[in-house]
Amino acid sequence: MKGLILSGGKGTRLRPITHTSAKQLVPIANKPILFYAVEAIVAAGIDEIGIITGDTGAEVEAAVGDGSRFGARVTYIAQDAPRGLAHAVLCAREFLAGEPFVMYLGDNLIRHGIVPIVEGFTETQPDALILLARVPEPQHFGVAELIEGKVVRLVEKPAKPTSDLALVGVYLFNHTVFEAIDAIDYSARGELEITDAIQRMIDTGRRVDPHLIVEPHQALVATWKDTGRLEDMLEANRIVLDDLAPRMEGTIGEGVRMHGKVIVERGAQLTNCTVRGPAIIGENTVIDDAYIGPYTSIYYGCTVRNAELEHSIVLENSVIENVEGKIESSLIGKECLIGRSPLRPRAYKLMVGDHSRVELR
Incomplete structure (x- = not known):
C-alpha cells in the first residue's frame, strides 16, 4: 500500500498567512500540519508516500525533504492547478502503479491516527473506504447519505444537506478508483470531484464502506479537524496540546x-x-x-x-x-x-494586507 498526501491548494480562508506560506506548513503545537499526516501514514506501516504539490511545492519539499526523517521515501508530484481531489489522484497514477493507497488531505488532523483504519481496509478489502464524522455545518463539506449502514449517495458541499455526515479528509482506495475518475466530468466549479468518483463507484456496483470516526466515550470531543479556517486551526492546536x-x-x-x-x-x-x-x-x-x-x-x-x-x-x-x-x-x-508606539496622541496605525481581519476592542 502507498500513501498520497495532497499539499496543493491556495488556502484562501487563511489569508494573509497563506499569501506567503503553504497552509499545510502552518504549525499546530509547533509542528507543521503536514508532518502529522506524514507521521500518521508511516505509523500505519506505509513508507512510500507521494505528495501532491502546487504553487508552494518548493517550500513543501524543503520542509519535508526526502522523507527519511520520518522513516519514509517521498516522491513529489506537481499538480498544475487545483482542479479537484480526483484530478490530484490522476496526477499520481504513475506513482501509485495500481497499488491500493490511502489519500490524506495535508491540512487535516486525525487525532489518534489511522492505524486501525488502514488495518481494517487491508483485512476487509473493499474497493473504497471513506471516513465520516458528524459536523454542525455539513454544507461546507462533502456529505454522505447512509441507508442501513451502506453509503448510497455523496454530494459535494450541498446547499441543503440531507445528512450531517461529512467526509473526513482521509480516503482509502484500490485501483478501481481510476475507472471511476476516467468516467466522470468536471463539476460546475471546474474540478474533478472525488465525491463524484466515489458515487460512480457506488453506481457501478463497487463496494464502498463507511467508517464513522468518534471519540470513544466522548462524543463531544473532536477527533478530526479540517484546518482550513482560523477557528478550526485554533481548535486543532487545542486538541494536540491537550494530548x-x-x-x-x-x-x-x-x-x-x-x-x-x-x-x-x-x-x-x-x-x-x-x-x-x-x-x-x-x-x-x-x-x-x-x-x-x-x-x-x-x-x-x-x-x-x-x-x-x-x-x-x-x-x-x-x-x-x-x-x-x-x-x-x-x-x-x-x-x-x-x-505600542510611544508617540502621542495614541492612535491605531495599521498596514493590513488583502483578506485580513483585524478586531480592535
Whole structure:
C-alpha cells in the first residue's frame, strides 16, 4: 500500500498567512500540519508516500525533504492547478502503479491516527473506504447519505444537506478508483470531484464502506479537524496540546510561575512570567514579564515581553511587546512585530494586507 498526501491548494480562508506560506506548513503545537499526516501514514506501516504539490511545492519539499526523517521515501508530484481531489489522484497514477493507497488531505488532523483504519481496509478489502464524522455545518463539506449502514449517495458541499455526515479528509482506495475518475466530468466549479468518483463507484456496483470516526466515550470531543479556517486551526492546536506531555528543555529564570502541562523547548528563556498550560514555548523564544494562557503555541525565535497571550498561535521570529490588553484567539504570522508606539496622541496605525481581519476592542 502507498500513501498520497495532497499539499496543493491556495488556502484562501487563511489569508494573509497563506499569501506567503503553504497552509499545510502552518504549525499546530509547533509542528507543521503536514508532518502529522506524514507521521500518521508511516505509523500505519506505509513508507512510500507521494505528495501532491502546487504553487508552494518548493517550500513543501524543503520542509519535508526526502522523507527519511520520518522513516519514509517521498516522491513529489506537481499538480498544475487545483482542479479537484480526483484530478490530484490522476496526477499520481504513475506513482501509485495500481497499488491500493490511502489519500490524506495535508491540512487535516486525525487525532489518534489511522492505524486501525488502514488495518481494517487491508483485512476487509473493499474497493473504497471513506471516513465520516458528524459536523454542525455539513454544507461546507462533502456529505454522505447512509441507508442501513451502506453509503448510497455523496454530494459535494450541498446547499441543503440531507445528512450531517461529512467526509473526513482521509480516503482509502484500490485501483478501481481510476475507472471511476476516467468516467466522470468536471463539476460546475471546474474540478474533478472525488465525491463524484466515489458515487460512480457506488453506481457501478463497487463496494464502498463507511467508517464513522468518534471519540470513544466522548462524543463531544473532536477527533478530526479540517484546518482550513482560523477557528478550526485554533481548535486543532487545542486538541494536540491537550494530548502532549509536559517537557522542560529551556531555561527557567526568576519569577516564573507555571501551571498545568507546559512544554519549553531547547534554548527558550523564561523570566518573570506566568504560563498556564496546555502551552508550548518554542526553541530560542524569550518570554519576559508576560502572561501566556492555555492553548497557546509560540514557535521558534519569538519574543513576548510585557504582553498577554491566550488561545493563539504565533509563528516563527515574531515579536510581541508592550501590548495593553490580552491577545486571544489569534494567528500571528512569521516575523511580525506587534507593539505600542510611544508617540502621542495614541492612535491605531495599521498596514493590513488583502483578506485580513483585524478586531480592535
